[in-house]
Amino acid sequence: MIFPRRTVLKSAAAASLLALASLSALPAFAAEVAGVKFDETATVNGATLKLNGAGLRTKVIFKVYALGLYLTEKKSTVPEILAADGPRRVRIVVLRELTSEEFGKAFMTGLNDNTDAAERAKLVPQTKQFGEMFAMFPALKKGDVLTVDWVPGSGSQVMLNGKNVGGVLPDLAFYNAILRIWLGDKPVDSSLKPQLLGEK
Secondary structure (H helix, E strand, O other): OOOOHHHHHHHHHHHHHHHHHHHHHOOOEEEEEOOEEEEOEEEEOOEEEEEEEEEEEEEOOEEEEEEEEEEOOOOOOHHHHHOOOOOEEEEEEEOOOEEHHHHHHHHHHHHHHOOOHHHHHHOHHHHHHHHHHHHHOOEEOOOOEEEEEEEOOOEEEEEEOOEEEEEEEOOHHHHHHHHHHHHOOOOOOOOHHHHHOOOO
């Protein structure tokens, strides 16, 4: 059967529109790190956050995890990020199996290296609680997703694969101490810091 040319063109146009609509329905991603895709946006406590930057944490020759930082507005300096209003999110995707002890120790080392003695003394209770969270799961497996959210008026909440881990940590100074693990003067990975700041 031979269809009129106009009918064929209309059908082709309709198919193209459907294809475009299906593509636009897919979540857009702004960065890909070691095969891990980071969406352009994330929602925390009803607020839409933008991907500020994403990068890879390596140790010696091993890929440890991919990390993305989400803020309400993009910032390019550490002081701006630490002073940013609204919710924030750190999203970590694990790239190799780690025991909870290994992961917790690395977190604590990075936190202590980038926090002065006076501030560490003020944050002892929350630091202890944060450390205890890692004892709640035996290991992190490749593909696990760990998020650390800051929600104004509530505090910091850690989630593993979408499930809450431990309680809420109320102090913004503690969340900033967590951020300085990667953004401080002695970041755990010097090549990751500029990527989180959105530098190319």
